[in-house]
Every structure is written in C-alpha cells, then in structure tokens.
Amino acid sequence: GENVEQHPSTLSVQEGDSAVIKCTYSDSASNYFPWYKQELGKRPQLIIDIRSNVGEKKDQRIAVTLNKTAKHFSLHITETQPEDSAVYFCAASQGDGTGFQKLVFGTGTRLLVSP
C-alpha cells in the first residue's frame, strides 16, 4: 500500500523567513496530494492541494510543488507569520479499485514561527 513520509518533524523559523516541508510517497498510482494545517486543539484544515497533472500550485503565501518522477511533493510558505505556527500534514490519495479514495497521511511537521 501507499506510504507517505514527511520531513522535518519540527521546523523553527524566524518571522519573515520561508518554510519548506517535504513529503515522499511510494505508490505511483497516487494522484491527489492535499496539505492540512492543524492548530492546537482544532482539527486539521485543508489549506492547499495539487493533482498529479499539475506540477505547481500557488495560493498567496502558500505553494505546493509535485515531482511525479521522484514521487515527492513539498509545501512552501513564504513570509512566515506567527499565526502560521501549527502542525502541517501532507497526504496522498489513491483509489483502491472500489470507488473509494483513501488518504494516506504523513506524520506531520510542527512549525514554529518566532516573532
């Protein structure tokens, strides 16, 4: 089955710096890659996603890149702000032949942005 690895597990940056979180997946059949942000005490929220027919997608300060050949995708946050501090999860989605799209999640990256 699919296996998603996420690095780093923790990331500390200064306000204004960029942050990059990387994930790799194992199953070349995966075709949907969402990123989630979880703030303390709250459930993860989808912040951006990318499909396998696209190499890069950007939404304001957040961008995601996908390299299908290398089977890895990355989240880029520019001009980080203290409110970006949270746990970020990547995921990969694959069909199992029965119509369900099962998300396999990475283990999360705890991002801390210091003022």
Place this chain on the structure above:
Amino acid sequence: AAGVIQSPRHLIKEKRETATLKCYPIPRHDTVYWYQQGPGQDPQFLISFYEKMQSDKGSIPDRFSAQQFSDYHSELNMSSLELGDSALYFCASSSMTGVTGGYTFGSGTRLTVV
C-alpha cells in the same frame, strides 16, 4: 511503532440497522477524531474527543453518537443506517500535550449499507 487501530475493517449492514465502529488511539494520545469519507470525496470531520470530553463537532448526523472511554478508545455508534452512510470512516489520534506529537490516522472502517 503502534498505530491507530480501527475495527472492524469492513462492515456490511442493512438499512435501518445499527453499527458500532471502534478506534484505539496510539498509546499516550489523548485526542480522537472521527472522519467520514464518501467515494471520491475528501474526509469530512464528524466529531472529536479530548480527555473523554467532546472537544469539537462537525457534520455528524443526529443518528450518530460517539464517546471516548477511560482507556481513550472511542466508539462511533450509527443508528437507523441509510444507504448514504456507506463510506470509509477514519479515526485519528493525537496528543494535545505534544508528548508524542503527530496526528495519525487509522486504516479506516469501510461501511457498506445495503
């Protein structure tokens, strides 16, 4: 390492029946989350529990109820099942104190209502 355990893996029920799904979090995780994922859809958050108390509520139908027990495992009870309840139900766990970190999903229970 121990992961989030969900049982059963597959479940087939008839309309109007009741189903109970179980979730066993990673040891020392104190928060459990339930999600419902329909075919071709993103997981939809249902409900979460922290230290046996409901901590957040999403789009959980009134026919569903859940609780977290003293050993931190959680059960999702679904009554008067409808065909539309057929989905993959994920449970996730995490630690609010960040002792072990991470937010880990189980493999899911596939519920089919016929």
